[in-house]
Amino acid sequence: MQTNLNKSQAPEVNITKTGYRALFILMKLIEKPLSRDEILECLSADPIAKKDFSKDTITNTINALRLAGCIISRPTLRTGNKYILKSHPFGAILTTQQAEALQNLRENIVSTGDWELLIYLNNLYAKIARLTPDNETKNLLLNKHPLRNIDYKLINKLLFCAKTNHKLNITYLSPQNGEENFDFAPEYLTFENEKLYVWGHNKKHNEFSFLRVDRIIKINSATFITNEDKAKEFPKEVVCVQYKLKGYSAQTYAKNEHEKILQEYKNDEYSLLISANVTNKFNFFQRILSFGPDCLIISPDTIKQEFVDTLKRIKRRYDAGE
Amino acid sequence: MPENNKKIANAGLRLLIMLKELFQRPLSARELLYFIEEQTDNVYRKEVINKYLNTLKILGINLEKNKNRYSIKRNIETIEYDKMDLSLILFIQKYAANLHHEHLKENILEALQLIEKSYSPRTLALLSSKKIRTYLPQAPVVIKDENIKKFEKYCAEKLKLEIVYKENPEAKEQSFKIAPVKLSYKNGIAFLTGYCYYSNSYKLFLLENIIDAKQTPQLSMINSTGAVTFRLTGRLAHSYVLKEGDIVIQHETDSIIVSNSIEDKDLLLKRLIRYYDACEILYPTVMREKMLNLINEMENLYA
Numbered sequence: 001m002q003t004n005l006n007k008s009q010a011p012e013v014n015i016t017k018t019g020y021r022a023l024f025i026l027m028k029l030i031e032k033p034l035s036r037d038e039i040l041e042c043l044s045a046d047p048i049a050k051k052d053f054s055k056d057t058i059t060n061t062i063n064a065l066r067l068a069g070c071i072i073s074r075p076t077l078r079t080g081n082k083y084i085l086k087s088h089p090f091g092a093i094l095t096t097q098q099a100e101a102l103q104n105l106r107e108n109i110v111s112t113g114d115w116e117l118l119i120y121l122n123n124l125y126a127k128i129a130r131l132t133p134d135n136e137t138k139n140l141l142l143n144k145h146p147l148r149n150i151d152y153k154l155i156n157k158l159l160f161c162a163k164t165n166h167k168l169n170i171t172y173l174s175p176q177n178g179e180e181n182f183d184f185a186p187e188y189l190t191f192e193n194e195k196l197y198v199w200g201h202n203k204k205h206n207e208f209s210f211l212r213v214d215r216i217i218k219i220n221s222a223t224f225i226t227n228e229d230k231a232k233e234f235p236k237e238v239v240c241v242q243y244k245l246k247g248y249s250a251q252t253y254a255k256n257e258h259e260k261i262l263q264e265y266k267n268d269e270y271s272l273l274i275s276a277n278v279t280n281k282f283n284f285f286q287r288i289l290s291f292g293p294d295c296l297i298i299s300p301d302t303i304k305q306e307f308v309d310t311l312k313r314i315k316r317r318y319d320a321g322e
Numbered sequence: 323m324p325e326n327n328k329k330i331a332n333a334g335l336r337l338l339i340m341l342k343e344l345f346q347r348p349l350s351a352r353e354l355l356y357f358i359e360e361q362t363d364n365v366y367r368k369e370v371i372n373k374y375l376n377t378l379k380i381l382g383i384n385l386e387k388n389k390n391r392y393s394i395k396r397n398i399e400t401i402e403y404d405k406m407d408l409s410l411i412l413f414i415q416k417y418a419a420n421l422h423h424e425h426l427k428e429n430i431l432e433a434l435q436l437i438e439k440s441y442s443p444r445t446l447a448l449l450s451s452k453k454i455r456t457y458l459p460q461a462p463v464v465i466k467d468e469n470i471k472k473f474e475k476y477c478a479e480k481l482k483l484e485i486v487y488k489e490n491p492e493a494k495e496q497s498f499k500i501a502p503v504k505l506s507y508k509n510g511i512a513f514l515t516g517y518c519y520y521s522n523s524y525k526l527f528l529l530e531n532i533i534d535a536k537q538t539p540q541l542s543m544i545n546s547t548g549a550v551t552f553r554l555t556g557r558l559a560h561s562y563v564l565k566e567g568d569i570v571i572q573h574e575t576d577s578i579i580v581s582n583s584i585e586d587k588d589l590l591l592k593r594l595i596r597y598y599d600a601c602e603i604l605y606p607t608v609m610r611e612k613m614l615n616l617i618n619e620m621e622n623l624y625a
Contacts, residue, residue, distance in 0.1 A: 014372065014373055014376050015373055015376045015377040015380055016333045016334075016336075016337060016370075016373050016374060016377050017333075018331045018332070018333035018334045018337075019333050019334050019336065019337030019338075019374060019377045020377050020380065020381065021331065021334060022331055022334030022335070022337060022338055023334075023337060023338070023341070023377070023378070023381050023383075024381065026338075026398070027381065027398065030398065030399050048380065056329070057331070059329070060329045060330050060331045060334075061330075061331045061334055063328045063329065063330040063331070064330040064331040064332070064334040064335040064338065065334075065338065067330060067335055068335055068338035068339055068342060069342065088398075088399075089342050089345075090338075090341055090342055090345060090397075090398050090399075091345055091397035091398055091399055091439070091440070092345060092397055092435075092436040092439040092440065093436070094433055094436055094437075095429075095432075097429050098429045098430070098432055098433035098436070099433070100429070101425075101426050101429035101430045101433060102414075102430060102433055104426055104506065104507070105414065105417060105418075105430060107506065107507070108463065108506075108507035108508065108509070108510065109459075109463070111507070111508040111509045112459070112461070112463060112509050112510070114459050114460045114461070116460065117457070117459045117460070120406055120407075120410055120457070121410060123406075123407070124403075124406075124407045124410050124411070127401050127402075127403065127407065128401075128433075128437055130399070130401060130440075131397075131401075131436060131437065131440055175557040175558075175560035175561035176556070176557050176560060193593075193596075194563075195563070212561070215561070246490070246492070247489065247490030247491075247492060247493065248489055248490045248528065248531075250490075251490060251491075251511075251528065251530075251531075252508065252509065252511060252528070254509045255461070269492065285598075286596045286598075289592075289595045289596050289598075289620075290592045290593070290595065290596050291592075292591075292592055292595070292616055292619075292620065293616070293619040293620050293623060294490075295620075296623050297624075304624055307624070308621060308624050310598065311617050311620055311621045312621070313598065313599050314595065314598055314599050314617055315614065315617050315618075315621075316599070317599040317602050318602065318610060318613065318614050318617075
């Protein structure tokens with residue numbers, strides 16, 4: 001009777017001390033790797049485990065943890081004689097199918113071009129990756145996205161400088177010339193064909209162009225520049241182009257930030273009339289080319305002619321080819 | 323129990339295997355007793371289970387009792403989620419709710435339930451102290467997949483499929499015999515990837531443009547697909563990032579030769595034409611001709 005009373009008053013009396021020890025050590029190893037002596041120290045300081053244990057007790061408990069499915073590395077000199085818990089089976093683990101479903105969602109976001117959402121998703125998935133059952137699934141959540149080689153701090157810096165009118169001196173890994181330094185005044189970022197670009201005035205080529213963010217090695221300096229000085233030093237030519245879309249391209253059309261749909265037609269061959277503010281013709285023609293014959297440039301005539309010349313140039317490659 | 327000669331803490335092991343099982347499914351005290359007896363090939367008093375449950379409670383394991391069954395609500399190892407993460411989780415929940423793809427929806431929602439089990443105490447405090455709003459993307463992600471359910475079934479059953487397809491609403495109807503491979507979303511629009519037996523290649527079908535689909539009794543098999551080989555020159559050769567299915571088969575001084583056997587051939591043409599004259603299709607001849615036709619067709623629009 002007395003014993004029962006004691007048990008209800010002090011619930012820690014009615015426990016399995018060996019079990020308590022096993023779980024206690026598991027929790028400590030989840031926090032950080034520990035040597036046998038450090039585990040003994042933690043146990044003797046614990047109000048429930050209290051007493052001093054032998055080193056063999058620790059070994060036996062570690063053996064029990066391993067047998068229950070924990071992967072714990074052997075303490076060696078290289079690891080400072082610490083036990084390292086590499087994985088454990090206690091907790092809710094995502095299945096491969098669930099991780100693939102999350103990846104399916106991410107791929108859809110990639111196709112929308114919303115790179116900000118993609119970055120936030122990547123950060124979340126990096127946390128969730130701890131709940132995966134194996135390295136392959138972990139790798140899927142951690143790395144299978146197009147922004148994997150990009151330093152997010154660099155993106156923040158570029159955005160900040162674009163917002164606050166800063167001219168940068170950057171080191172860029174050019175595909176043809178290797179590393180080179182030049183001045184660049186960033187304006188905005190875009191995400192096209194699974195690559196992140198920063199758009200701005202490139203002093204080296206004296207034009208408004210785009211750079212691949214993953215090729216920017218570092219920002220060497222940032223200098224504030226007034227709007228007036230920017231307009232003088234970095235003139236920007238904007239051409240307003242109108243084009244029509246039909247068929248598959250109209251059905252799957254995804255608007256970019258410099259375009260707007262002027263009109264949607266229900267019973268016309270071309271169902272969309274779009275207006276685009278073009279600052280870089282190379283990039284604009286890339287977009288128009290990818291629509292194939294579903295796209296017709298309406299105006300201006302100069303752009304139409306330049307586009308036809310571009311088509312001729314591509315065709316020559318095939319005429320001259322093997 | 324242990325088959326080798328290593329000494330182990332047996333009561334510790336029993337508690338651990340019980341804990342592992344409780345993470346998998348809710349169990350009553352009686353079921354837990356049976357489970358432990360089955361695992362250890364031993365008989366125990368029912369009080370032992372109370373002792374084990376007490377031990378878990380004392381160590382802070384969040385046991386929940388529902389209709390006499392115990393379950394564990396929180397992981398031992400928790401994860402810190404910030405306000406943005408929680409706001410994204412709400413976005414994912416809303417996204418999943420809009421899907422007609424049952425399997426995908428189910429897996430995403432189940433994943434979210436598991437993620438919730440990993441919330442740290444600080445995350446829980448954040449949830450209760452602040453109103454978390456659903457993340458709003460730059461443009462709303464509108465899901466268009468109303469007819470996806472039957473294709474979900476077709477993909478799972480792996481039988482050959484005969485489909486009638488229109489490349490776009492104005493195009494002529496075409497027939498294809500395909501092996502359904504997978505369903506995906508691009509910009510919210512549902513697509514079916516199929517292996518086409520006529521062209522021996524993969525093709526991406528816009529689901530809303532499939533006019534008719536019939537399953538055949540034959541099992542679908544995928545043969546090795548024909549590759550398209552192209553040369554990239556100049557800057558592009560140095561900066562090209564390989565796409566899914568791309569293999570570099572030759573490096574030259576100022577060019578690379580790439581082969582791709584996975585991408586939808588029509589979409590591949592549209593991708594390669596973006597590279598201007600820095601890209602030339604080398605093989606097969608039919609794809610070279612298709613590219614020339616594509617350019618001519620575009621040129622004729624301005625003639």
